Amino acid sequence: MNTKKLSLQEYRSKLLGCWIGKNVGGTLGAPFECKRGVFEVDFYTQDLNGEPLPNDDLDLQLVWLNVAEKYGRNLTATILGEYWLSYIVPNWGEYGAGKNNLRQGLVPPLSGYVNNVFGDSNGAYIRSEIWACLAPGNPDVAVKYAYEDAIVDHCSEGVYAEIFFAAIESAAFVEGDRDTLINIGLSYIPADSGVAKGVASARDAYARGLSWQEARIQVLNDVPGSFGILAMRREDLPSDVPIGRMGYDAPSNVGITIIGWLYGEGDFGNSICIANNCGEDTDCTAATIGSILGIIGGAERIPTKWTDPIGDSIKTLCLNLGDQGLQIPKTVTELTDRIIRLTPSFLGSQLVDVVTPTDGYTIEVKEKEQLFSQSKQINAWTHRSFADKLNESPFQVAYDFVIFSAIVDYKEAPFIQEGTTKTIKIIIDNQLFMQQWLQFKWHLPSGWTITPGAKIAASLEQYHCHVGRTELEFSFTPSGLEEARYDLIVEITSQGRPTKGLIPLVFMNGPSSR
Template structure:
């Protein structure tokens, strides 16, 4: 498998290019966010006084930086969820839905799906850069963390958008060809998803010789969005493109990002202006292009015409700065320096060599190795990241070091009195020893588990095989439910070992059947 080396000097330049490009694009597009129609923007339209505009696209990633500085490679959706509740202030759209679910005890990935009309919107793909920057030239790593990030407040297309850009941006540290980078990004998401369809739509329009204005019209007809009407009066909404379902915005806006990039034909300013002039989520589309081009060319490639008016500062919009617990970078330089210091411990010594002259070097993948691929588990099984995506929003993982567990809710966590609710428990061995696993349920008074509250099973482990076991349980609530929320616990114990795995299940009482289309995908 081919690898190439990224020097510290190259890495620092690409990091600064990423975040400066992000700041520039976000500042350019911010005044036109959530507006529909063709715009005529060629440069900043606001008075900047040497500083950028604040933007949630960058804000949230500064909080994630703090989480990784504390928890390193162990950071996951649950940790990021706690950071959401502690340090992210907005309650709009998918942000508010995810936070509201977690306050009720509904954990990721359920938190990104349940009662979330904006689960397919743009709030996840705008924060892909931090994972790409921490895993340069290693998209197989970047997508793992982008997934953990996205499922807190998104599902489906909203998750695919962040995965696509995290893979692409990570690969951009090692590859500069636009077509190859798009192909790499697409390899990590389902071929038949709408994010992939929107990307292909933009590319096809360009290859057929359509103008970018015509490409936008085609895209908005094939993948209708509603984001561009959010800040407009009804009578001012153009009628030349359809209005899509509320919250179904990621495909169209990912497509607009690709339109800006390909039609800009390598020109930084032209690319971010075309994306902005397409309307919709303008700060997000332009900022994402800016970060991609900044990674590819490094800080040296960004014209001073664009960087000088905003300087090096970072301005925040939606971070809780009043409570202790985070240190927010004040400049692009500080952000870059902190990532540079963090990366060796995050990637580990097998990827990052700290014993070289002039700092450290990072071993990156190259060529076909940058794409999503099958990974050998053992002599009988291979897997890929796409299998993880295919699990959907109802499978909740738990890692207990010597074994890993997954709870498959099968549907949203709504219950009714005396009505059976089925869940699946899957346990996988994480060590090369056989284990006996004892299962013990803790349920509210009057509830029952039909298969029995106590059981045991053997986890095999032989000739490097990964032993696993799947059980199905039927939970029957009591005849009278007086509370709105019920907490159950599954206790997993490995015989002869100190590990006890406690798995919480939160179920929500709904006295009436949920509306059609809500209970399941």
């Protein structure tokens, strides 16, 4: 049983620090975004007139705040995807690829994977702070929602990057040691990932006494990206680093963020400037390290040199504010206050004590050793860790029907061709400690065939102190293909229960492609 507590006063200071740091870093870095090279900036380079620059790094998270206020801990990637389509305007890069897939009926994680060359880019990790702020000192909770967020429009390295920073930022509410925090973040992602390699490259350069300029070269050679070439002519590009694969940008930019943190030596201004001066996705790298240092030190540790020029306001860039449905905070203070009001219901009474404190609620947080990723015992036979979640195929789509949950495993990208048999797997987990009989009924396009049959029964067992799992494979053969897209529905009924689970499956007529 945890006994460590985070007071409301300390929580509020760190929340303010997070969002102020995000605003400062994003404003500093915005003019240098998509540029490759080494810069020599030590302060803002534009006239601000008391306001920050608009930045997608922050305003996307204002939409997620609205989702969390409505759905709480029940929010899912599918819900986030619907909000994305409704309220987020840009169609560039991974944002556009994810939206295009969602419009076609492909739900997460398929929406983040299919035909998405930017799935390994930076658009997910820049929105990690909201989950850390809603789960301070509980990184195991923060990464759960960071994953749901990232798979809407990213895959692989793009997902790992958001999880890495969400874990760090959540732990930073209760742990201030830089190396410990980096290790906590690494514990939640694959050790052989590109993000982990980018972090290791930055740490190696720092340990060997290289300058930050040399560290930049090492990182961009170890995990080459291409974000810094987007706003430059090829003939103007420096020759000290290679051009990486299009869209493979999270590993290098995470590494640059770590360079800023290491070489900044805990100084807020130095850290964000070094990250910015390494180029590439500068508003993202500077804003992320700004938010981390803002959480560690609290709002009062951010120098007024940085805060006075931009004030308290939030400027949006990417949001649909014309349609009703969102309530967007206009200031950092309003954003902070709304999170403070939301956290007790989001975390629940097991972690937030709203009864006994005299100075506002307290939040139960993890002890230091518990901040790292750990496997959890599900029952006498089963342990699961967050690594198990990350090892799942990007073709597995999850559904929850209260008394049972289901995973549809497409096994590969959802493309079909005339007369070619397609096999999918459905995995059912019993969420009751009692046996169930399930009936599967398929609704298929005319002329299609399916084995073992369009109507079958299956037992969903319950073993002593252990809920059961049933896995079924279905193979169908499409015929008479005339449409570009086909929708299938499998109807799953638990006998003697009112629950009826309807799962839509979407397939595109054409050759398989990412």
